[in-house]
Amino acid sequence: MRKRRKKTGFLFVLVFFAAICIGQPVLAAKVKAPTGLKADYDKNYIKLTWKKVPKARGYVVYRYSSTAGQYIRVKSTRKNYHSMSGLPEGTLYRFKVKAYRKIGGETYYSKYSKRLQLRTKKQKTKKVSTIKKYLKSAIQPLGKVVYVWGGGWSTDGLGGSTEARSMGVSKKWTRFFNAQTKDYNYINTQYQRHDGLDCSGYVGWTIYNIMNTKSGNNGYVMSAKDMARNYASRGWGKYIKRASVKDYKPGDIMSSACSDCGHVWIVIGECKDGSVVALHSSSSQGVQLSGTVAPDGRTKSEAAELAQKYMEQYFPKWSEKFSHRLRDEKYLSHFCQMRWNVSGKSIMTDPDGYQKMTAEQVLNDLLGPLKEEPEPLPVPEPEMPPETQPETPSQPETQKVLEMQSQVKTEE
Template identity: 45%
Template sequence: MNRSLTDFLRTAMEPVGSTMYIWGGGWNSEDNGSGEDAKIIGVNPNWKKFFISQGSDYDYKEHRYEHGNGLDCSGYVGWVMYNIFENKSGAGLNYVTNAENQGKLFAEMGLGEYSEEFSGVKPGDIMTSNDHVYIVIGECTDGSILFVHSSPPGVQICGTPAKSGLYYSCATELAKKYTQKCFPEWYKKFSYCHRGMSYLTDFSRFRWYPEIMPDTDGLYSKTPEEVLEIILRKG
């Protein structure tokens, strides 16, 4: 199978705007690895049905371990990995582990490099902390990061503050603009696209080896908005 950084990010966008955050979503019932939702090809149609049934007052604490209704942060990244590397015929590898160890796991698989220090993040980097994981879309000129993740209320595009601490950053404005434009039903319920400074300070980085995930479309040299335009384009 030929795969690229663009394919990886396009796959990561598939559940955006229609998949709720479910604590334990994507994990198995033993809570020690990939469950059924993290080992299916394509988006589970039940995720969108559950999203449609929820209002703007959604409280993920009331829906813990409702397998089949959505994904948590590491379950989401595990689903993306499964859809990139596996096919319909195989049982597949286990890509779901706790957020802190997920980047380390992918490095141990020989897919890229893991570093506890990060600066100058690039599209497709997987950022991990002791309780969360997100996928970088790009870094803006003000140092803010545009990214995609599963965090209450669900799978969405978000932005960090600028490195200066400015809350309304380039990334948060882009997240708001494209959520409103491309995922209007989500935006009507959940317009909040900001995340805090910890996303710039408390995370380690996994970066793909170029031979594993080649940057065939030159995403590394493009602005976050240009990257979004490419990965939201079909085919």
């Protein structure tokens, strides 16, 4: 009996210690939920911060999605803050954060933090620019800035590099452009963010310069594929899917999400043959005017000829370094569109009637007329050979004829 009791007691102690040993990692893995979640935000920018959690290896930020009907994962980070830019203004957001730690190859998460709800500020519908001023700003870097992959971007969530959030053309850009030769290759300068602009860096800089009067505010640089939709969501204009694009008006912003395009550009205008003059920062060549093919595929389009002539006449340094490229039919079929609202109910107006102008009229007004090509000298008519020239009567012979005519009349 005693032996049986001893055996039972031993088993109880063994099970007790085993339970403690097994449960110990689970208890040790517990991590507290983050506290102090708050936000600093503006019309299109949010920075979340929270207190650090002891022993936490990192944090996961969640945002409520009305489409999914639940909180979805936004970002995993080891820092106790997270920034987001390029957000639609006046939009309601709800956030929660979890902390996590890893033990023995397993990841353990805390409970959610308390919910943080906010609405991004809404910009007043103050008219800040016109289509003409906007395009006049857009041509400032034309022929002066090279294409740099990642140029104009930032990693701090402020919507662009220091230069892309500054008024006017950066001297760093022009110095870098002047130092390049015709052998320039953007592959060798990737992520030299302060030396030039890629396509979205350029468009973001242009928008910044019409929306601000001083440098240093939050910018508008984001993925090229998102620009048309994002800008339209701010109430600036109408978003048009690529299948519904019917025409092109000065100032339109064209974005493509295609894997073989991934580009954004600004419309200068449409030509009579349907081809379009584009203003953009294109790989290896930089900020330039380009012409598309005509809708029927003709390569000798009015836009291509117009763009080349203007670049050669007004930007000779660029033309000496780089060659002109015709833009294929993808520019007319693969891009979504944001058309500015100029009705007076948004931030843009068009008192100069730019949206009714052709590409040639817009360029003539922005840059000036093209030089007229000299008319060819008239080709002199060949002189008739001497033997074929009619003889002209001499004066004595003429007098003799008159005397004979007079004599005939007298006889009559």
